[in-house]
Amino acid sequence: MTKKIFLSIMLVSFLAVTAVIFLLTGVSYRYSEESSSEHLRQSCTMIASAVEQSGGTYLDETDFGDLRVTWISSSGRVIFDSQHDPVKLDDHSDRQEVEEAMRSGDGESERYSDTLMTKTVNRARRLSDGSVIRVSNVQRSFAALLLKNLQPLAVVLTALWACSLTAAILISRHIVRPINDIDLDHPMTEKSYKELTPLLKKLSKQNGRVNRQMIELRQSREQFSLITESMSEGLVVADQKATILTSNSSAYALLGAEKNDSDHTVFSLCRTEQFRRCIQDAMGGRRAECLISTDGGERRVIASPANSHDTVNGIVVFILDVTEQQQLETMRREFTSNVSHELKTPLTTIYGISDMLANGMVKPEDVTALSGDIRHEADRLITLINDIVSLSKLDEEENAPRQDEEVDLYDLASDVISRLRMSADAKHVTAKLTGDHVTVCGSRTILDEVIYNLCDNAIKYNNEGGSFSVKISHIPMKAIVTVSDTGAGIPEAHLGRIFERFYRVDKSRSRKIKGTGLGLSIVKHGVSYHGGTVRVDSTVGKGTAFTVELPIEKRRT
Ligand code: ADP
Numbered sequence: 001m002t003k004k005i006f007l008s009i010m011l012v013s014f015l016a017v018t019a020v021i022f023l024l025t026g027v028s029y030r031y032s033e034e035s036s037s038e039h040l041r042q043s044c045t046m047i048a049s050a051v052e053q054s055g056g057t058y059l060d061e062t063d064f065g066d067l068r069v070t071w072i073s074s075s076g077r078v079i080f081d082s083q084h085d086p087v088k089l090d091d092h093s094d095r096q097e098v099e100e101a102m103r104s105g106d107g108e109s110e111r112y113s114d115t116l117m118t119k120t121v122n123r124a125r126r127l128s129d130g131s132v133i134r135v136s137n138v139q140r141s142f143a144a145l146l147l148k149n150l151q152p153l154a155v156v157l158t159a160l161w162a163c164s165l166t167a168a169i170l171i172s173r174h175i176v177r178p179i180n181d182i183d184l185d186h187p188m189t190e191k192s193y194k195e196l197t198p199l200l201k202k203l204s205k206q207n208g209r210v211n212r213q214m215i216e217l218r219q220s221r222e223q224f225s226l227i228t229e230s231m232s233e234g235l236v237v238a239d240q241k242a243t244i245l246t247s248n249s250s251a252y253a254l255l256g257a258e259k260n261d262s263d264h265t266v267f268s269l270c271r272t273e274q275f276r277r278c279i280q281d282a283m284g285g286r287r288a289e290c291l292i293s294t295d296g297g298e299r300r301v302i303a304s305p306a307n308s309h310d311t312v313n314g315i316v317v318f319i320l321d322v323t324e325q326q327q328l329e330t331m332r333r334e335f336t337s338n339v340s341h342e343l344k345t346p347l348t349t350i351y352g353i354s355d356m357l358a359n360g361m362v363k364p365e366d367v368t369a370l371s372g373d374i375r376h377e378a379d380r381l382i383t384l385i386n387d388i389v390s391l392s393k394l395d396e397e398e399n400a401p402r403q404d405e406e407v408d409l410y411d412l413a414s415d416v417i418s419r420l421r422m423s424a425d426a427k428h429v430t431a432k433l434t435g436d437h438v439t440v441c442g443s444r445t446i447l448d449e450v451i452y453n454l455c456d457n458a459i460k461y462n463n464e465g466g467s468f469s470v471k472i473s474h475i476p477m478k479a480i481v482t483v484s485d486t487g488a489g490i491p492e493a494h495l496g497r498i499f500e501r502f503y504r505v506d507k508s509r510s511r512k513i514k515g516t517g518l519g520l521s522i523v524k525h526g527v528s529y530h531g532g533t534v535r536v537d538s539t540v541g542k543g544t545a546f547t548v549e550l551p552i553e554k555r556r557t
Helices: 002-054 056-061 096-104 142-148 150-180 194-229 249-255 273-283 323-358 364-399 409-419 421-426 444-460 507-512 519-529
Strands: 068-072 078-081 106-113 118-126 132-140 234-239 244-247 288-294 297-308 311-321 406-408 430-435 439-441 467-475 478-485 533-539 543-551
Touching (some): 002 132, 002 150, 056 078, 194 244, 249 311, 273 297, 297 323, 364 444, 364 519, 409 421, 409 467, 421 444, 444 543
Antiparallel strands (some): 106 118, 234 311, 478 543
């Protein structure tokens, strides 16, 4: 814009200066032409009257300067010429001015020379004897005048152009500055040209619309990232070249990846072959899934193509943490095989003994002992089935609404101990109950099973003549049940596994002791059903202590 204004000013000033120069030259030319013509007329009249009085003598004695004076006889012959030899001059009667003077007394004419760029002005006056006096003057033409003044004109023109140039620069800057200074974010606050007001108003309106749209866009983007960031699943959206367009931090955390500044593709998230193939399948238009083991656990990757009109425009990748699911699956498989094994062992024994009895292969004196064995194995089966039922009930109840009942743990423990009195007496193990009446809110049946299993183990794994104690206490908001015994203890290496289903510390030794390996699993499940924790401390040869902590909650009505 500055350039345009500058060029326009320059052009206008150039034209104006040139026009002024032409005009001035023209006016001065015209003035000089008129005054020289007047001078010529006066000179002609004066010389004619002088010749009339003094004759040729006046002409011979007078210096006429630049003027050419010619005396022509009535026949047209040149009698006198101030600049040429009259003898050499031809007949002048045909000259326009001479002809006019001879006819009417006065004559005038102008003759131009293009080559010399001059104009000859002639004045003629007839004398009383019929002869004619002609006075001529050579004047410069307009072009010659211009050419003559070219040098001073060039100086003036250059000076004027220089002034115009400076003025043009300053003016164009001055004009453009208010426009340049407009704050496009707040156009209406600026004091600019009145002519720009409609444009600025429109700009301000558009700014408002763009700002609103930007705010909406930012809000929806923030909302989107808030939602995706709160997701525990990983989410990645990529274009058709696998360049990541959007992703959440869970995607990186789950795959153990870090943002890569040089590689922005999905492939940078995980370098395994399965992952690469899965992404490539999705980019090829097929939904693909794969399982990946990372340091953090098992991940399921689901990659889907985002199609429009049969073209893959991008892909959406979900990353799920399936560690727990995989562990549960493994546990379920192990549990099924353990259950089958545990059921098969007593059943095989029962089947073998009953087969022998049926075939009469048993001596009558052995029948009693073998029947006892069948009963023992049947007992094992019942205990096992009861434990499995308890566990599956707990599994179900974990997802069911909690039963709310106020349970006095001291009374409950006292009841359990009296029910176990016979087995404790059989092993000469003494029991002691100490502590306070602490009440928790929960399921009496499940809490009974928790304390029963712990006390049962404290008797089973105790030494002959040993003892165990149950202590009920509390700290703020927590009830504590401690069951400690004076038994053989559990080696440290096994402490982390005893709560697993079917885990028994010393299988050969445990075989002699009735058990299924499910008791502590029931304890763990029962405690976690109540939102509590269970912990074991054991010293080999000295004894074991299980500590259960349960939250004390007000009964929900
Ligand atoms: P089980 O039916 O074998 O008793 P549990 O799940 O109750 O199964 O216990 C798992 C294992 O933990 C037992 O086989 C036993 O070896 C060990 N154990 C549990 N309680 C005690 C305890 N009080 N003293 C010593 N060992 C114990």
